[in-house]
Amino acid sequence: xxxxxxxxxxxxxxxxxxxxxxxxxxxxxxxxxxxxxxxxxxxxxxxxxxxxxxxxxxxxxxxxxxxxxxxxxxxxxxxxxxxxxxxxxxxxxxxxxxxxxxxxxxxxxxxxxxxxxxxxxxxxxxxxxxxxxxxxxxxxxxxxxxxxxxxxxxxxxxxxxxxxxxxxxxxxxxxxxxxxxxxxxxxxxxxxxxxxxxxxxxxxxxxxxxxxxxxxxxxxxxxxxxxxxxxxxxxxxxxxxxxxxxxxxxxxxxxxxxxxxxxxxxxxxxxxxxxxxxxxxxxx
Amino acid sequence: xxxxxxxxxxxxxxxxxxxxxxxxxxxxxxxxxxxxxxxxxxxxxxxxxxxxxxxxxxxxxxxxxxxxxxxxxxxxxxxxxxxxxxxxxxxxxxxxxxxxxxxxxxxxxxxxxxxxxxxxxxxxxxxxxxxxxxxxxxxxxxxxxxxxxxxxxxxxxxxxxxxxxxxxxxxxxxxxxxxxxxxxxxxxxxxxxxxxxxxxxxxxxxxxxxxxxxxxxxxxxxxxxxxxxxxxxxxxxxxxxxxxxxxxxxxxxxxxxxxxxxxxxxxxxxxxxxxxxxxxxxxxxxxxxxxxxxxxxxxxxxxxxxxxxxxxxxxxxxxxxxxxxxxxxxxxxxxxxxxxxxxxxxxxxxxxxxxxxxxxxxxxxxxxxxxxxxxxxxxxxxxxxxxxx
Numbered sequence: 001x002x003x004x005x006x007x008x009x010x011x012x013x014x015x016x017x018x019x020x021x022x023x024x025x026x027x028x029x030x031x032x033x034x035x036x037x038x039x040x041x042x043x044x045x046x047x048x049x050x051x052x053x054x055x056x057x058x059x060x061x062x063x064x065x066x067x068x069x070x071x072x073x074x075x076x077x078x079x080x081x082x083x084x085x086x087x088x089x090x091x092x093x094x095x096x097x098x099x100x101x102x103x104x105x106x107x108x109x110x111x112x113x114x115x116x117x118x119x120x121x122x123x124x125x126x127x128x129x130x131x132x133x134x135x136x137x138x139x140x141x142x143x144x145x146x147x148x149x150x151x152x153x154x155x156x157x158x159x160x161x162x163x164x165x166x167x168x169x170x171x172x173x174x175x176x177x178x179x180x181x182x183x184x185x186x187x188x189x190x191x192x193x194x195x196x197x198x199x200x201x202x203x204x205x206x207x208x209x210x211x212x213x214x215x216x217x218x219x220x221x222x223x224x225x226x227x228x229x230x231x232x233x234x235x236x237x238x239x240x241x242x243x244x245x246x247x248x249x250x251x252x253x254x255x256x257x258x259x260x261x262x263x264x265x266x267x268x269x270x271x272x273x274x275x276x277x278x279x280x281x282x283x284x
Numbered sequence: 285x286x287x288x289x290x291x292x293x294x295x296x297x298x299x300x301x302x303x304x305x306x307x308x309x310x311x312x313x314x315x316x317x318x319x320x321x322x323x324x325x326x327x328x329x330x331x332x333x334x335x336x337x338x339x340x341x342x343x344x345x346x347x348x349x350x351x352x353x354x355x356x357x358x359x360x361x362x363x364x365x366x367x368x369x370x371x372x373x374x375x376x377x378x379x380x381x382x383x384x385x386x387x388x389x390x391x392x393x394x395x396x397x398x399x400x401x402x403x404x405x406x407x408x409x410x411x412x413x414x415x416x417x418x419x420x421x422x423x424x425x426x427x428x429x430x431x432x433x434x435x436x437x438x439x440x441x442x443x444x445x446x447x448x449x450x451x452x453x454x455x456x457x458x459x460x461x462x463x464x465x466x467x468x469x470x471x472x473x474x475x476x477x478x479x480x481x482x483x484x485x486x487x488x489x490x491x492x493x494x495x496x497x498x499x500x501x502x503x504x505x506x507x508x509x510x511x512x513x514x515x516x517x518x519x520x521x522x523x524x525x526x527x528x529x530x531x532x533x534x535x536x537x538x539x540x541x542x543x544x545x546x547x548x549x550x551x552x553x554x555x556x557x558x559x560x561x562x563x564x565x566x567x568x569x570x571x572x573x574x575x576x577x578x579x580x581x582x583x584x585x586x587x588x589x590x591x592x593x594x595x596x597x598x599x600x601x602x603x604x605x606x607x608x609x610x611x612x613x614x615x616x617x618x619x620x621x622x623x624x625x626x627x628x629x630x631x632x633x634x635x636x637x638x639x640x641x642x643x644x645x646x647x648x649x650x651x652x653x654x655x656x657x658x659x660x661x662x663x664x665x666x667x668x669x670x671x672x673x
Contacts, residue, residue: 177336178369182448183357183386196373 034259041065041252048248061249069239069253077228078235079258085150085231086210092155093209094202101164102190106176116165122158127219135222149223150231154213160205167201168194203272214262232258286347286360286455286488287312288333293342295328302328304512305342310456310505315482315489319499320509321535326492329509330458333490335359346455357386362449366461368441370433370448377429380419380447384412387452419451439470446481459491463498475502496536500524508532530653533576539607539620541576541647548573554648557614559592561643564659567650575658576647579607582621585638594619596635599628610637 035055040048044061047054069075103109104116130153138149171194179193195202217233224230227238236258239251266273288310295303302325310316318326331337333344335356344352351359362383370379385394388411393402420426423443433441442462449457462478463471479502482489493499499506500520507517508531516528527533533541546556548571553562556575567573585591594610597618606628609618619639623631631637648658 172367172369174365174367174369175371177331177334178363178365178448179371180336181334181356181361181363182383193371197371199373 037252037255040248041256043249045247045249062253065249065253066257068247068250069257072250073235073238073254074227075235075254075257078230078232079261081228081230081235082214082232082258084147086213088147088151089154089213090206090209092151093157093160094205096156097160097164097205098195098198099187099190100161101168102194104161104165105168106171106173106194107186119158119161119165123162127153131219131222138223144223145225145229147229150220150229153219157205157209160209163205164198164201167198171197200275204275207269207273211262288316288456288488288490289343289345289348290329290333291343291345293329293332293339293344295325295332295337295339301512303332303339306509306512306514307342308507308514308517310488310490313486313488314505315479315491315503316505316507317491317493317499317503318507318509319493319496319535322494324509325512326494326509327460330363330460330490330492333456334361334363334458360455361458362452362454362456363458363460364445364449364462366464368433368445368462368465370441370444372433374432375429376420376425376431376433376436376444376447377416379433379444380425380451381412381416383448383452384415388412415451419447422450423447438466439474442466442474446478450481450485455488457487457489459489461493462491463493464495471498478502496538500536508535510535526655527647528655530574530576530649533647533649537578539579539622541578542582542619542621543574543576544612544615545572545574547571558612561641561646563643565648565656567648567656572651573656574649574653576649577619577621577641578645579620579622581642581645582619583623583640583642584627585640589638591638591640593636594639596631596633596637598633599631601625601628610639612639 039055039057042060042062042065043057044059044064047057047059047061100119104112104119134153135144138144138152143149143152175193175197176189179189184193214231215233216231217237220231220234221237224234227235230238236251236254239247239254288308290306290308290310292305292307293303294301294305306325306329308316318329320326328337332339335351335354339352342352343350346359346361371382374382388408389405390402393405393408417426420429423446425440425443425447428436428440428444433444436444445462459478463474466474475498478491482502491498491502500523503520505517506520506523508515508523508529510531516523516532518526518528523532523536527536530543534543544556546554546561548565548567548569549555549560550569551562552564552569553560554565554573554575561575565573592612594612597609597611600607600609604625606623606625608621608623608628608631610621611618621639646658648656650656
């Protein structure tokens with residue numbers, strides 16, 4: 001056995017301990033609000049503001065909080081809205097981004113570099129910049145307070161175009177040439193040859209897209225007024241507007257329920273998540 | 285089965301001329317190999333034949349009909365690529381079936397559910413199935429039909445790529461360096477297999493390679509390309525025995541032909557460094573010329589006979605033969621020649637040896653590198669000179 005065998009347990013060197021301490025501190029900072037929220041979801045109202053930091057409640061109030069969360073507001077509806085909106089956004093994003101990325105990576109036409117440069121510039125513009133013009137546009141079209149208003153602004157993802165373009169560029173030209181000789185049309189090459197070959201990229205992109213839109217509060221908060229159309233994060237806010245003021249116990253319980261699908265998805269597909277982030281070399 | 289004509293094809297990329305008015309005739313049923321160093325334009329020529337790239341000028345004709353304006357899929361050609369280019373998400377069966385499905389079934393009939401309802405689809409599907417199985421059988425792929433490309437070895441992938449090309453019985457097969465990704469042993473095997481396939485199918489093949497052994501062993505015709513031009517089209521034997529250009533002579537043959545630069549004297553003899561080769565050439569007096577000897581056409585001079593003398597640099601024993609590298613005074617590059625092991629037994633580097641040149645096999649090239657006739661000599665040796673009578 002050579003000394004450098006990675007299988008051998010590493011020594012607790014000073015550097016290693018420091019690294020672990022820094023990472024643990026970082027993880028604690030990230031997790032603290034979540035842990036606090038979980039603990040609050042199990043406590044009676046009086047205990048939440050008692051000033052003592054206890055993770056486990058003295059009186060277990062979890063059942064009451066979670067029952068209220070599920071009954072007081074239509075939480076199931078929020079979850080279904082979230083699923084519909086996320087699937088809708090993802091569907092259109094893939095529908096538009098994949099052919100764009102194919103054109104940008106595998107065909108030659110005048111202005112290709114200029115268009116790709118515009119895609120890159122698009123990556124730099126956050127939704128907050130375009131929010132007001134978009135709001136006015138939807139208002140004039142009479143589309144505020146609809147699913148369309150939730151989905152349409154995100155239907156074209158420059159990040160998706162960029163990510164797929166990078167991935168398609170790595171697909172050998174010979175594969176495309178073979179498909180052309182075999183008789184595929186350009187359109188079927190995109191969907192039948194390139195897309196299946198780029199499946200890991202689609203998975204990675206889906207993860208980014210779904211997480212960011214499931215968790216998005218900013219845009220739904222602007223365009224949605226009716227409770228029936230609210231996606232989960234907006235729905236959680238309704239607990240605040242209750243007649244009884246801010247009711248943290250049920251609100252935290254609702255937050256936990258809303259976060260659960262993503263956490264479960266992460267635990268089930270941890271490897272895919274990590275592959276996706278490694279693959280794109282970017283954090284969404 | 286078809287003949288292929290390429291008529292003054294030109295292609296320029298930026299300012300670089302990739303093809304300079306290339307013309308080539310590939311007869312029906314021929315195995316035409318385009319061979320040349322990388323960057324000589326042979327792959328571009330193949331892509332233009334397939335329709336994957338467009339020429340700037342010139343015409344491609346299949347059976348006398350121009351196909352220059354046709355999309356690749358309408359040209360009735362099949363192509364085999366260096367990287368095999370198999371569809372990674374499809375099984376071997378699906379890979380082979382793809383060209384048939386796309387050609388024989390209309391868009392509606394290819395749809396997963398709707399297709400079943402279309403009249404006649406079942407019969408077409410059945411025919412496709414039997415064609416795929418026949419092809420797979422011919423290439424011994426039947427056991428592998430359900431596998432995905434990643435589960436196959438290089439040689440198996442190569443056979444699938446061949447199957448996908450063969451299955452629809454195209455007029456012309458185009459192959460772009462299909463053996464370069466295989467290891468040496470498998471390459472020899474697949475070489476024989478492709479040559480056998482060509483005989484069996486009787487189809488027209490156009491095969492691109494940079495490997496002269498592939499060109500020499502498989503083809504009925506070889507076209508040597510260099511710098512965007514076809515220098516010579518001939519049978520492999522004639523390409524080797526009668527190279528039309530000094531670049532062809534230097535490219536084909538391993539080890540390389542030995543080239544001695546010379547000058548034509550008044551009496552028609554050729555003065556090369558260290559000695560003179562007398563003989564009748566039709567080259568103008570005083571012009572530059574070169575004479576080439578293949579390694580097997582140089583041997584050791586007989587004892588006591590005046591001959592050009594060289595110093596041995598080193599000896600390479602390959603088993604059945606010995607390659608001798610020797611320097612000739614006044615010549616920059618060393619000469620290489622081939623001896624039987626028993627001839628080389630007592631030789632060592634640093635030894636002085638006399639060279640016996642087989643003058644009957646000399647290749648003479650003029651100042652432009654074109655082959656020039658060299659009258660058959662009766663050789664006569666005069667003190668330090670090899671003289672033609």
